[in-house]
Amino acid sequence: MNNYIKIKSLYKIFGNNTTEALNLVKEGMSKEELLEKTNCVLGLNDINLDIPKGKIHVIMGLSGSGKSTLIRHLNRLIEPTFGEITIDGVNVLKLNNKELLEYRQKNMSMVFQKFALFPHKTIQENISYGLIVQNISEEICKEKSQFWLKRVGLEGYEKYYPNQLSGGMQQRVGLARALATDAEILLMDEAFSALDPLIRAEMQDVLIDLQLELKKTIVFITHDLDEALKIGERISILRDGSVVQDDNPQKIILNPSDKYVSDFIKDINRSRVIKAKSIMIKSISIKKENVPIIDSEMVLEEVLQEISKTKYYFVYVKNNKNKIIGKITLKQLLNGIQRPRQENKKYA
Ligand SMILES: Nc1ncnc2c1ncn2[C@@H]1O[C@H](COP(=O)(O)OP(=O)(O)O)[C@@H](O)[C@H]1O
Numbered sequence: 280m281n282n283y284i285k286i287k288s289l290y291k292i293f294g295n296n297t298t299e300a301l302n303l304v305k306e307g308m309s310k311e312e313l314l315e316k317t318n319c320v321l322g323l324n325d326i327n328l329d330i331p332k333g334k335i336h337v338i339m340g341l342s343g344s345g346k347s348t349l350i351r352h353l354n355r356l357i358e359p360t361f362g363e364i365t366i367d368g369v370n371v372l373k374l375n376n377k378e379l380l381e382y383r384q385k386n387m388s389m390v391f392q393k394f395a396l397f398p399h400k401t402i403q404e405n406i407s408y409g410l411i412v413q414n415i416s417e418e419i420c421k422e423k424s425q426f427w428l429k430r431v432g433l434e435g436y437e438k439y440y441p442n443q444l445s446g447g448m449q450q451r452v453g454l455a456r457a458l459a460t461d462a463e464i465l466l467m468d469e470a471f472s473a474l475d476p477l478i479r480a481e482m483q484d485v486l487i488d489l490q491l492e493l494k495k496t497i498v499f500i501t502h503d504l505d506e507a508l509k510i511g512e513r514i515s516i517l518r519d520g521s522v523v524q525d526d527n528p529q530k531i532i533l534n535p536s537d538k539y540v541s542d543f544i545k546d547i548n549r550s551r552v553i554k555a556k557s558i559m560i561k562s563i564s565i566k567k568e569n570v571p572i573i574d575s576e577m578v579l580e581e582v583l584q585e586i587s588k589t590k591y592y593f594v595y596v597k598n599n600k601n602k603i604i605g606k607i608t609l610k611q612l613l614n615g616i617q618r619p620r621q622e623n624k625k626y627a
């Protein structure tokens with residue numbers, strides 16, 4: 280099933296008398312006004328999202344936009360004020376306490392920003408924790424934790440304690456612990472945000488590398504655009520509890536839905552992010568000889584290099600099956616690289 284996690288008309292309001300507050304929000308009252316008039320905080324406002332299986336789905340937004348509130352609904356650490364959540368056909372809001380506990384243990388793992396490791400347990404014990412609570416035999420726990428320890432590059436550290444490890448290494452343990460249970464869904468709330476830039480980039484690579492093989496359903500929260508673009512196959516942007524854009528990364532950069540989104544992306548180096556396939560004109564016209572043929576996954580910076588090697592003002596674009604699927608002119612290329620003039624559209 281493609282829409283593995285389905286979120287429908289989800290609202291979360293923090294405070295008293297949320298029924299009345301919900302009505303006001305549904306009638307269009309803003310977060311600011313709601314707080315002023317009712318003392319309630321609008322956490323999520325009519326979220327509708329389909330998250331496919333086996334992909335990395337990024338949730339991005341400024342601090343306070345509702346990212347943690349949203350991800351915590353998926354394992355019901357937070358109960359919604361209104362709405363529906365189904366995961367692989369299971370209505371998670373209908374599960375009773377016992378079913379919920381079991382559902383979480385079997386299907387979801389969470390990786391936290393502050394690692395949340397047990398300080399008095401060894402690395403190996405930390406990694407096998409999610410298995411031990413499921414009454415899995417000691418032998419298998421040991422075997423699995425050893426496997427994942429190795430897989431995240433921490434072989435030899437099994438007997439260490441968390442405080443003997445650097446932040447980056449502790450987060451590798453956090454990741455190994457999450458993966459050890461074989462849960463299909465990985466929830467990562469700013470998991471790499473506390474790490475130094477180099478370590479952070481390293482962890483992103485570890486995750487991308489693991490994902491190539493594991494194909495988990497990963498919901499990854501970040502407030503960092505570079506991180507979102509690097510790992511996200513799809514990005515949902517939150518503002519004041521609403522999704523303002525939900526698209527693939529290329530579309531978000533080329534067609535930001537409003538000023539909030541264009542402010543987010545204004546400082547990125549477009550030539551290193553936008554791909555040929557996103558700006559080409561589709562055509563299968565007869566090829567002129569000597570015109571360079573470039574790969575549709577090339578970023579614009581590379582395309583520019585290719586064009587500048589020849590006397591032509593365009594290149595052909597081919598897909599991964601070596602079929603010509605379009606072309607890009609120099610003018611289009613420069614348009615793609617240049618940041619569009621700031622529009623004066625107000626935040627929607
Ligand atoms: N338990 C709570 N009680 C009241 N307000 C809350 C609570 N948790 C979150 N909020 C509010 O909900 C909004 C979204 O918060 P959060 O999901 O933590 O944002 P983010 O993770 O994007 O920084 C914020 O305005 C925050 O103050």
Ligand SMILES: [Mg+2]
Pocket residue numbers: 346347348
């Ligand atoms: Mg948060």
